[in-house]
Amino acid sequence: MQISRITVLSGGMGGARFLQGLLHGVRGGTLPGVSPDAQVTVVANTADDIWVHGLKVCPDLDTVMYTLGDGIDPERGWGRREETWSVRTELAEYGVEPTWFGLGDRDVATHLVRTQMLEAGYPLSAVTEALCRRWLSPVHGEGLRLLPMTDDRVETHVAVADADADEPSGRRVMHFQEYWIRLRASVPAETVVMIGLDRSTPAPGVLEAIRDAELVVLPPSNPVVSVGTILGVPGLRAAVRDTAARVVGLSPIVGGTHVRGMAEQMLTSIGVEVSAAGVGRHYGARSRGGVLDGWLVDTRDEDALPALRDAGLEAAAVPLMMTDPDATAAMAAAAVSLVAPGATA
Ligand code: FO1
Numbered sequence: 356m357q358i359s360r361i362t363v364l365s366g367g368m369g370g371a372r373f374l375q376g377l378l379h380g381v382r383g384g385t386l387p388g389v390s391p392d393a394q395v396t397v398v399a400n401t402a403d404d405i406w407v408h409g410l411k412v413c414p415d416l417d418t419v420m421y422t423l424g425d426g427i428d429p430e431r432g433w434g435r436r437e438e439t440w441s442v443r444t445e446l447a448e449y450g451v452e453p454t455w456f457g458l459g460d461r462d463v464a465t466h467l468v469r470t471q472m473l474e475a476g477y478p479l480s481a482v483t484e485a486l487c488r489r490w491l492s493p494v495h496g497e498g499l500r501l502l503p504m505t506d507d508r509v510e511t512h513v514a515v516a517d518a519d520a521d522e523p524s525g526r527r528v529m530h531f532q533e534y535w536i537r538l539r540a541s542v543p544a545e546t547v548v549m550i551g552l553d554r555s556t557p558a559p560g561v562l563e564a565i566r567d568a569e570l571v572v573l574p575p576s577n578p579v580v581s582v583g584t585i586l587g588v589p590g591l592r593a594a595v596r597d598t599a600a601r602v603v604g605l606s607p608i609v610g611g612t613h614v615r616g617m618a619e620q621m622l623t624s625i626g627v628e629v630s631a632a633g634v635g636r637h638y639g640a641r642s643r644g645g646v647l648d649g650w651l652v653d654t655r656d657e658d659a660l661p662a663l664r665d666a667g668l669e670a671a672a673v674p675l676m677m678t679d680p681d682a683t684a685a686m687a688a689a690a691v692s693l694v695a696p697g698a699t700a
Contacts, residue, residue, distance in 0.1 A: 357390040358695060362568040362600070364504075366400045366581025367415040368432040368615060369607055369677075371422035373574035376683020378423065378499065386688045388695055389570075396500045396564040400576070401479065402511040402549050402584040405532045407456050408446060410466035411473055414532070415581065416483055417465060419501055424490030432615075435461040455537040478506035480558040502564065504585045507555040511580050513624075514546040531580060540617035544624040547579065552587045557594075565594040572690060573604035573647070575614070575675065578634050579621035586646065595646045601694035603649040604638055605686060606631040609675055610655045632659035640667030649694040651675065651686065669693055 361381070363374060374397060377386075384391040403414040414433065421427040421435060428436045438459035447454045458466075465486060472482045480503055487501050511531035515538070526545060534540060565571060576582050582604075586592045595602060607618050608631050622629045627637045631652035639645015649669035652659055657672035664670055673689040676682060 356388075356697075357393075358386075358388055358569045358691065359390040359393045360396075360568045360600075361389070361393055361570045361572065362396045362398060362564045363572045363574055364398050364400075364576075364582050364585045364595075365415070365419055365574055366576030367403065367418040370397075370399070370415070370574045370576040370581065371419045371427070372432075372677045373572075373576075373605070373683055373687070374419060375422055376677060376680045377572070377574075377687040378495070379680035380684030380687045382498075383684065385684055386691050388697075389691055392498060394498055394500070396502065396560075396568070398502050398504050398561050398564060398585060400581040400584050401503045401505060402509045402552065402580065403531060404508070404510060405456075405530055407453065407458065407466075408451065409470070410458075410463070411470050412456075412458075412462075412466050413469065413479070413483075413503070416501065416503060417462070420483075420487060420490045423499065423501075424487075424494060426490060433457075434459045438462065453533065453537075456532065457536070478558070479503045480506050480560070500560070500564070502560050503558050504561060504588050504591070505555040506558045507551060509549055509551040509555050509584065509588075511547060511549050511584065513544045514548070515542045516545055535617060540620045544620050547621060547624050549580075549584050549587060552584060553589065555588050557588055557590055561588075562590060562594050565591070565598050565600070568598060568600040570691065570695060571595060571598060571600045571602045572687075573602070573638065575605045575607035575677070577613075577616055577618045577621055578607060578627070578637060579618070579625055582638075583621075592646060596641055596644070601648050602641060602646060603651065603690045603694040604635070604647050605651045605675060605690060606634055606653065606656065608634050608656075609653040614676070630659065631656035632662050635659070635663050635668055635670070636666050642667045649690070651690055651693060 513534040517527040635650035653675040
């Protein structure tokens with residue numbers, strides 16, 4: 356039986372890069388037991404979303420959309436290639452904050468379309484579908500769907516210790532984007548809160564995409580503010596726990612630290628050990644109430660395998676550096692083999 360329905364819970368850059376390789380492998384027929392025309396559904400994190408200059412910006416949705424639509428800037432890993440910054444410069448000339456947010460001219464068009472549609476009453480899922488008609492349909496046809504985790508407004512905010520804050524607690528709360536972009540996550544995140552998460556509901560098609568999948572993948576996205584927030588949408592964790600699909604994750608922590616981004620800071624702020632084993636145990640084995648059947652770690656972390664197996668997880672150590680689509684496709688193939696060995700080619 357070949358796998359023909361795959362659902363991926365994705366954040367921004369790490370998830371997008373993984374998806375590039377996964378699709379390269381699926382469509383190239385190099386994933387054992389996976390049909391080359393398998394339907395891939397991406398459920399993306401929306402808690403990074405931010406209203407900036409009156410525009411709704413959805414970093415993880417846009418990073419996945421631009422990456423898989425070949426519009427991404429390959430160096431930055433976010434925003435458009437061949438971007439210009441006139442709007443950003445002019446706003447700064449007016450002294451308008453936030454000046455720290457990188458608002459690209461081409462990117463502004465995406466935010467204008469999205470903001471207009473939201474103000475006309477379309478839900479974020481309908482907006483995303485409309486934007487993807489430009490970015491994904493021509494390349495991927497019906498074989499790829501991008502869904503926001505929820506249509507409701509959810510925002511990750513971070514509290515940092517701020518000596519000169521006029522707050523009696525000496526702490527300042529800021530949007531996650533400010534913590535990441537302006538502070539470069541250079542100070543500890545004392546508290547991470549996902550505003551609106553507990554009241555959110557899964558976007559249309561999300562629960563079905565998990566329930567009806569034959570394979571669910573947790574890519575090397577941030578386990579706290581990307582995959583963690585997706586699993587935090589009421590009903591989503593249970594859907595992953597209960598799906599008939601096999602569920603496999605790939606560690607974003609290699610050799611004790613993240614490859615890019617701020618997983619280390621986020622894991623520390625919630626008290627999870629910053630290691631491949633720590634994150635695997637954090638997600639947990641489905642047989643023990645968690646969400647995973649299998650967990651892939653990098654070869655540098657193969658000493659973690661016994662502990663992971665003791666925690667009820669199938670585990671393997673393979674190279675996890677997403678250096679190019681072929682390397683990432685090999686990671687995806689290893690993920691399938693780990694949890695769906697019975698899937699015959
Ligand atoms: N990341 C940065 O490091 N600096 C930026 O100025 C910046 C702007 C930006 C604008 C639109 C967008 O979709 C993404 C943007 N990002 C920027 C990346 C973004 O912060 C990350 O993709 C995630 O939200 C954090 O994981």
